[in-house]
Amino acid sequence: MIEANLSKLKSGIIGEQRLFRMLESYRNHFPYKVVKDVSLDAGGKFQIDCMILTPKLIFILESKNIGGKLYFEKNPERLVRVKENGETSVLESPEIQVERNVALFNWWLEQQGLKIPVVGAFVFTSSTPPLILKGPERVTSLFPKSIFYYLHQKWNEYNDREQCLSKGDIDKLSKIIQIECKKNRFEQYPLRKSWNLDTVQIVNGVRCLKCSRIGMARLYGKWQCPACNHSDKDSHIPTLQEWFIFNKDQITNAECRDYLMITDRHLAKRLLKHENLLEFFSYKSTYYKWKW
Structure with missing residues (x-):
């Protein structure tokens, strides 16, 4: 269910x-x-x-x-x-x-x-x-x-x-x-706790909005879908929104790299600089939250 x-x-x-x-x-x-x-x-x-x-x-x-x-x-x-x-x-x-x-x-x-x-x-x-x-x-x-x-x-x-x-x-x-x-707002995000989603695997990778396949690759400043060849520079934004809906109410640079399946922390920092994301600083780290 x-x-x-x-x-x-x-x-x-x-x-x-x-x-x-x-x-x-x-x-x-x-x-x-x-x-x-x-x-x-x-x-x-x-x-x-x-x-x-x-x-x-x-x-x-x-x-x-x-x-x-x-x-x-x-x-x-x-x-x-x-x-x-x-x-x-x-x-x-x-x-x-x-x-x-x-x-x-x-x-x-x-x-x-x-x-x-x-x-x-x-x-x-x-x-x-x-x-x-x-x-x-x-x-x-x-x-x-x-x-x-x-x-x-x-x-x-x-x-x-x-x-x-x-x-x-x-x-x-x-x-x-x-x-x-x-x-x-109807739902209290994230849904992991209220829906007991600890038993459901969160799939890493950027989703293609054209064909819905997960696993777009970052090439020359854009995301490229290996299935339908669709390309878009901002496909990571809807994917990040899913993180905040289903998984956690915040994300770090390291979590972002793991979730989007990229390795460059500087690229992750640039991708997290978006109008829908708020940046917060703590003693040990920097993290980001979705601006609902």
Whole structure:
């Protein structure tokens, strides 16, 4: 059961990381701010994978890292997945999840005295896209490469609407959301103790966000995947985030070298100099923590 829950959680994190990296590669012509991993309370806690704040509307995007054959069933609403090996599983409908989060976030905005349109969609982030044999009817479903078109299409639909938020308002709302997220975070990291993960081996190596294989090599200032040949200079950041989620709440230079499978302590020090990592000094050593 622990291994199954761990695999499910890791799969979700990998999907979210793929979504975030895709959004980082976009440059929209309208002002916007991306807020990740949102946890809020509107009479009940709810979690949103990704939120995009703009002057005229707010986008909610949910990542779904699932493959196989998919059937969106009705009455009752559910998602039926059939894997390549024939194994069938029943999941909560992403339509219900998106609609619930849009409603709860609208309620949360009302509590802040704000009124702005909110639209939602879910994104299939699996490295192997699913085959959708019976699709959703009410909520937009996307593949990563169609996100850019979807955002611009929706923005154009609201082109004649009055601006609800200035750039300063967007920055202020983003800060309020981030403060509230710290109060309402769902999981207490790291999960090793609460999930009894001492019995589960933490696999060392940098994970490829394209094919999910662990074991990227550091070559010429970038990480190179030996399986799919994908290269990226920052692939170690999502891998380090997994360390803080599953293993420990801090990491040293030596632990970083062992975990990322590198030998150069100077390289490890450079890799740990990142906006998502905080540096701390003690009498005996220097260590780093994730900035949640």
